[in-house]
Amino acid sequence: MDDRMSTAEHTVMRNRARKLSVVPATDQGEDRFLQVLEFLLGSEKFAMENVHIREVTALPIVTPLPCVPSFIQGIMNIRGSIVSLLDLKAILGLPGTASEPGACVIILHSPEMEFGLLADQLVGLVSIPLSDIHPPPPAAMEERNRYLKGITLDGLVLLDSGKLLADKTLVVDETVRAPG
Amino acid sequence: MSKESEFLDRLKETFKAEAEEHRATMMAGLLELEKGEADQARESGIIESVFREAHSLKGAARAVGLTEIERLCQSMEEIFSAFKKRYLRPERDLFDTLYRTLDLVESLANGTVRESDTELGEVLGRLKVGAVKGPGPGDGHATETANTKTPVIPTNARPEISLSETLRISATRLRSIFLRAEELLPLKQVMSQHSSDLHELLAIQEDRNKISGKIEPILKKLRKRFPDDRILAHFLDLQNRYLVLSDSIRTKLDIMGSRAFKESLQTNERLDSLLIEARTALLLPFSTLLESFTRMVRDLAAEAGKEVVWTVHGDDIQIDRRVLEKIKDPLVHMVRNSISHGLELPAEREQRGKPRAGEISLRIERIENDKVELTLSDDGVGVDLARVKIAAIAKNYLKESDAPALSDADALKLIFLSDLSTNLAVDSVSGRGLGLAIARENIENIGGLLSVETTQGKGTFFRIQIPLSLATFRGVLLKCRNRTFVIPTVHVEQVLRADASMVVMLANRESIPINGRIVSLGSLGDILGLAALHDEDASPDHFAVVVLLVAGNRMALRIDGVLGEQEVLTKNLGRQLVRVRNVSGATVLVTGELVPILNPSDLMKSVSRGDGSASGTMDLTLRETSARRILVVDDSVTSRTMLKSILESAGYEVRTAVDGSDAFGLLRTAEFDLLVTDVEMPRMNGFDLCEKVRGSKRMANLPVVLVTSLDSGEDRERASRREPTRT
Numbered sequence: 050m051d052d053r054m055s056t057a058e059h060t061v062m063r064n065r066a067r068k069l070s071v072v073p074a075t076d077q078g079e080d081r082f083l084q085v086l087e088f089l090l091g092s093e094k095f096a097m098e099n100v101h102i103r104e105v106t107a108l109p110i111v112t113p114l115p116c117v118p119s120f121i122q123g124i125m126n127i128r129g130s131i132v133s134l135l136d137l138k139a140i141l142g143l144p145g146t147a148s149e150p151g152a153c154v155i156i157l158h159s160p161e162m163e164f165g166l167l168a169d170q171l172v173g174l175v176s177i178p179l180s181d182i183h184p185p186p187p188a189a190m191e192e193r194n195r196y197l198k199g200i201t202l203d204g205l206v207l208l209d210s211g212k213l214l215a216d217k218t219l220v221v222d223e224t225v226r227a228p229g
Numbered sequence: 230m231s232k233e234s235e236f237l238d239r240l241k242e243t244f245k246a247e248a249e250e251h252r253a254t255m256m257a258g259l260l261e262l263e264k265g266e267a268d269q270a271r272e273s274g275i276i277e278s279v280f281r282e283a284h285s286l287k288g289a290a291r292a293v294g295l296t297e298i299e300r301l302c303q304s305m306e307e308i309f310s311a312f313k314k315r316y317l318r319p320e321r322d323l324f325d326t327l328y329r330t331l332d333l334v335e336s337l338a339n340g341t342v343r344e345s346d347t348e349l350g351e352v353l354g355r356l357k358v359g360a361v362k363g364p365g366p367g368d369g370h371a372t373e374t375a376n377t378k379t380p381v382i383p384t385n386a387r388p389e390i391s392l393s394e395t396l397r398i399s400a401t402r403l404r405s406i407f408l409r410a411e412e413l414l415p416l417k418q419v420m421s422q423h424s425s426d427l428h429e430l431l432a433i434q435e436d437r438n439k440i441s442g443k444i445e446p447i448l449k450k451l452r453k454r455f456p457d458d459r460i461l462a463h464f465l466d467l468q469n470r471y472l473v474l475s476d477s478i479r480t481k482l483d484i485m486g487s488r489a490f491k492e493s494l495q496t497n498e499r500l501d502s503l504l505i506e507a508r509t510a511l512l513l514p515f516s517t518l519l520e521s522f523t524r525m526v527r528d529l530a531a532e533a534g535k536e537v538v539w540t541v542h543g544d545d546i547q548i549d550r551r552v553l554e555k556i557k558d559p560l561v562h563m564v565r566n567s568i569s570h571g572l573e574l575p576a577e578r579e580q581r582g583k584p585r586a587g588e589i590s591l592r593i594e595r596i597e598n599d600k601v602e603l604t605l606s607d608d609g610v611g612v613d614l615a616r617v618k619i620a621a622i623a624k625n626y627l628k629e630s631d632a633p634a635l636s637d638a639d640a641l642k643l644i645f646l647s648d649l650s651t652n653l654a655v656d657s658v659s660g661r662g663l664g665l666a667i668a669r670e671n672i673e674n675i676g677g678l679l680s681v682e683t684t685q686g687k688g689t690f691f692r693i694q695i696p697l698s699l700a701t702f703r704g705v706l707l708k709c710r711n712r713t714f715v716i717p718t719v720h721v722e723q724v725l726r727a728d729a730s731m732v733v734m735l736a737n738r739e740s741i742p743i744n745g746r747i748v749s750l751g752s753l754g755d756i757l758g759l760a761a762l763h764d765e766d767a768s769p770d771h772f773a774v775v776v777l778l779v780a781g782n783r784m785a786l787r788i789d790g791v792l793g794e795q796e797v798l799t800k801n802l803g804r805q806l807v808r809v810r811n812v813s814g815a816t817v818l819v820t821g822e823l824v825p826i827l828n829p830s831d832l833m834k835s836v837s838r839g840d841g842s843a844s845g846t847m848d849l850t851l852r853e854t855s856a857r858r859i860l861v862v863d864d865s866v867t868s869r870t871m872l873k874s875i876l877e878s879a880g881y882e883v884r885t886a887v888d889g890s891d892a893f894g895l896l897r898t899a900e901f902d903l904l905v906t907d908v909e910m911p912r913m914n915g916f917d918l919c920e921k922v923r924g925s926k927r928m929a930n931l932p933v934v935l936v937t938s939l940d941s942g943e944d945r946e947r948a949s950r951r952e953p954t955r956t
Contacts, residue, residue: 112823113712114802115757116810119884119895124802124815126823129408131815133805142866144887164805222807225834 081179085207087172088155090138091145094172094205101210103158105171117221122167125154132156134165135219141196159214166213177201240524244293248338251286252331255279255305259331263324273313280309286334294520298337301330400550403510410507411798413500415819420493422819427486434479441472508698512547515593518557519544522564526589529568536575536586537568543593548601549698555675556603556695559668563605563691564589566665571609571689581686583608596694603693612683614640641681642781645669669780670830674813676702676719704797704816704826707775708789710759713824715797715816720829722778724791729770741785743776750774751836753786755927757811758898779829784836799826811835858882858899862892862906862918863936872905872936889913893921896928905934 085096086105111123111134120139124131134154138145154165182199195216198209213219258279261267267275287302305327311317448465455461519541530537572578572587579585592604614637621627621643627635645665672679677695696702703718723743731741732750739750753775754761773790776783797816802809813828859881863869873883884899886892890913892906904922908915915935922928 110822112815112825114806114809114812114825115712115759116812117806119898121806124806124823124825126817126821129412129800130405131800131803131823133803135805142870142885162804164803220805220807221809223810224808225810225831 082176083179083182084174084176086155087175087205088153088168089170089172090141090143090168093143094203095137095168095208096175096177096205097155097157097208097210099174101157101159101214103156103163106154106156108152108154108167116223120219121221125165127156127165132163132165134167137166137168140213140219157210157214159211162214162220164214164219177205182207240293240521244289244295245338247289248286248298248334251282251289252335252338255282255286256328256331258282259324259327263321276309276312280306280313283309292520292524294517295337298334301334301337305330407507407511408800410503412817414504414796414798415817415821417493417497417500418819420489420496424486424489424493427482427489431479431482431486434475434482438472438475438479441468441475444468445472508549509547511550513550513553514545514547515541515553516544518553518560519591522561522591525561526564526568529565533569534574535568535572537572538586538588540588540590541593542590544591546593546595546601548695552675552695552698555671556677556693559671559679559693560591560603560605562665562668564591567605567607567609567689571607571611573610595697599697601695601697603691603695605691605693606688608688611685611687611689612641612644612681613685614683617641617643641683644681645679645780673720673780673830674828676717702797702799703794705775705794706792706824707753708792709757710754710762710789712759713792713818713822714753715824715826716775716777716829717826718794720777720779722776722783724773724775726771727774727785729772741774743783743785746783748776748783748785749836750785750787751832753788753832756786756832756835760894760897777829777832779833782833784833786832786836797824797826857902858884859903859905860884860886860892860895860901862886862889862904862910862915864888864907864910868907868936876905889915889918889921892918896922896931901931903932903934905936907936 083098085098086102087094087096089095106127109125109127111125113123114121120136122134122136124133151170153168153171155168156165157163181201183201185194185197185200196208196212198207200206258275262272262275262279283302283305287299287306290296290298290302308317308323308327317323445468448468451461452465522541523539526537526539567589572589573581573583575585578587587607587609589605589607592606594602594604596602617640618627618632618635621640622629622632626643669679672693672695675695677693680692682690682692704715705718705721705724706713706715708714725743727741733740733742733747735747735749740747741750742748773788774785775788775791776785799814799816801814802812811828811831812825813831814826815823816826818824859876861869861872861876861883862885863872864887869885869887873885876883884895884901886895888910889906892904893913895901896904904918906915906918913921919933919935922931922933
């Protein structure tokens with residue numbers, strides 16, 4: 050049986066998958082770096098890896114929806130499709146709600162899920178050395194701990210966008226039960 | 230997971246096993262052929278066997294909708310057929326291609342390779358090259374009849390399609406193109422607005438010119454009277470220039486106006502045809518949905534010990550795939566229903582002089598320009614109205630004393646109530662009777678209608694009317710507490726201005742007489758949990774009411790007013806909002822503004838739950854009791870987290886707020902069973918929050934627990950005074 054081709058392709062695929070599954074890092078001299086998008090929530094610095102970020106836009110018109118949990122700010126029209134906007138501060142249990150000037154929307158995307166996250170201000174793409182990222186201190190940060198990937202010594206909190214996207218508790222799927 | 234997809238999954242599993250058998254047999258046969266050690270008789274036998282295997286596999290693949298495997302098998306069949314007729318000698322290259330084809334079939338069957346893989350195209354191409362090595366089909370016909378015993382499989386069953394004419398495109402891609410096309414729809418309104426604006430401007434300009442025309446003789450008279458006045462001369466000169474300019478503005482506006490009108494017509498026409506084209510690309514025949522039904526009916530009938538003849542008419546009618554997706558579950562449910570509730574067991578049928586096998590048929594017809602009617606009929610027992618009544622009485626939907634007077638038509642409506650099942654044995658097939666209510670809701674949500682007719686002993690007809698396309702429907706735009714919403718016109722019976730004196734209290738609920746009927750009255754704002762406006766008059770003398778008609782039931786809702794009615798385009802709320810209470814989607818207005826589309830059947834349920842009733846008496850038993858919801862209010866992150874985790878581990882659903890005013894906002898928009906609050910907090914402290922809660926009609930009975938570290942006797946005393954509901 051001649052399956053050399055497909056075996057070879059499988060190997061290529063497997064290697065590719067393996068490469069993708071590790072933290073994307075670029076070799077820069079001795080140290081390895083992680084490319085992240087940095088943004089502010091209040092005065093705190095947060096960041097996410099680029100993998101799941103589809104786009105970042107200035108805050109568009111947001112239409113509030115009734116009967117949704119309070120962490121949902123509303124819906125936006127992104128090129129003909131509706132995308133919901135979540136209040137990242139509410140999800141992380143931070144006080145206040147962002148909508149100050151300078152607020153922006155980070156749209157996260159996976160094959161199964163898509164939503165926008167509200168951030169107070171965009172800092173930009175930055176590279177942080179992998180060696181600077183430390184595991185989060187246990188139980189230090191309540192709600193946000195769930196989505197925490199790591200922190201740096203200068204206070205940058207690295208969030209796990211994959212976990213946010215996969216979190217079923219963030220999905221709204223409610224029906225009105227008939228009485229009786 | 231729905232029964233339907235479980236079934237499909239099972240089917241695919243079965244196919245996988247079957248495909249593996251065929252593949253292995255073909256592989257063994259081909260390997261033996263390649264060795265070239267078999268004598269001629271043996272060789273013919275092998276070729277015959279691989280040909281048959283390829284043919285069977287093709288059929289099996291088609292049954293489960295794996296068209297790629299079907300195509301591969303078709304091509305292999307062609308090659309084997311050429312072997313058989315000795316047009317083609319098995320050669321080394323060809324074997325390699327065939328082996329690769331079999332590998333690909335295996336990967337496709339296991340789902341490890343996607344259909345879109347380029348490998349497929351390449352393999353197919355090579356197979357084609359292999360096949361054309363034989364003589365063309367035209368030359369073959371004479372000999373073909375002579376030496377084939379097996380049924381002749383036309384080698385060119387499907388027309389040859391050259392690559393340049395068809396293009397594989399993913400449904401997602403297609404959908405996104407369609408979305409962009411739909412986005413252009415508001416342009417129609419914008420263009421016609423421009424055109425009418427220009428016409429209006431032109432009319433104004435013409436009026437102005439008329440006035441100028443009247444000024445002219447006056448000026449001439451003045452000139453005669455003061456022939457030497459230099460100021461007047463100057464003014465006249467300016468006036469003349471002004472007239473010339475006015476006239477050219479008029480001309481320009483005239484040209485622009487008619488051009489805009491023409492362009493608006495053209496845009497309309499082009500957009501309409503673009504949308505029609507785009508929609509057509511998304512059309513699928515009903516057969517794509519119904520293919521799996523044959524198998525499902527057979528399996529379900531076997532399970533229920535019944536014999537069923539299943540017939541379909543009109544499944545070539547094409548319909549928007551989104552409608553098809555939405556109609557699937559209701560239809561599956563109704564067919565199951567017919568098998569389990571409708572048809573009798575074979576012996577019973579014989580006793581009644583009917584054929585052993587029951588007949589279930591589905592007829593699909595285009596009615597009107599943009600609608601399809603599906604009629605699902607069975608020749609079973611029909612709906613036993615007496616049993617329906619008994620079941621309805623048992624579930625408290627019907628008073629026993631009312632039952633005899635209930636008309637057959639009204640009794641039949643009862644089968645659409647949730648959790649009403651007349652089949653006493655709850656079986657795996659038809660579930661618990663919840664389904665018909667849901668089926669009706671699903672159909673109505675896409676703007677369709679479901680009705681039923683039955684003749685005792687003879688059978689039941691379900692009639693489903695659905696739109697051909699989901700794209701647009703008419704919607705009523707309304708305002709409620711400063712927000713705009715759309716309600717599908719099909720569910721709006723009327724809009725009226727009601728007088729406060731019309732409101733009567735019935736069974737502790739506000740009601741209002743409408744056309745001689747008493748209809749229960751709710752407040753849309755309260756149902757949706759919208760915060761009341763500061764200047765909102767709690768009990769105005771007059772108010773606007775929209776009367777909704779859902780599944781034969783009416784309700785009246787207070788609103789602020791109606792803005793108009795227009796064509797609207799449904800969009801779903803995105804992947805994170807799978808289903809939102811009372812909201813079925815959203816639409817884009819001409820202004821670009823997104824407006825939520827309300828779900829009438831949800832609103833109806835919300836009203837009967839009492840969400841929006843002004844009486845404010847919330848019956849706790851009406852609420853879902855799955856998890857009690859607690860609101861924890863504390864400005865300290867630590868205490869908040871601690872309380873939350875303790876309560877959550879005890880099985881409560883917990884939400885948190887950072888201070889009293891944050892909490893009060895949450896309390897207004899969501900329902901809670903208990904409020905746990907700290908006393909000392911910024912913005913609004915625990916006492917003030919408590920006071921506000923007690924002052925609100927809706928929340929007056931909400932149990933409150935005050936948590937404090939304050940040790941002062943005064944605070945404790947204050948707390949006990951404010952806390953009427955101990956825990």
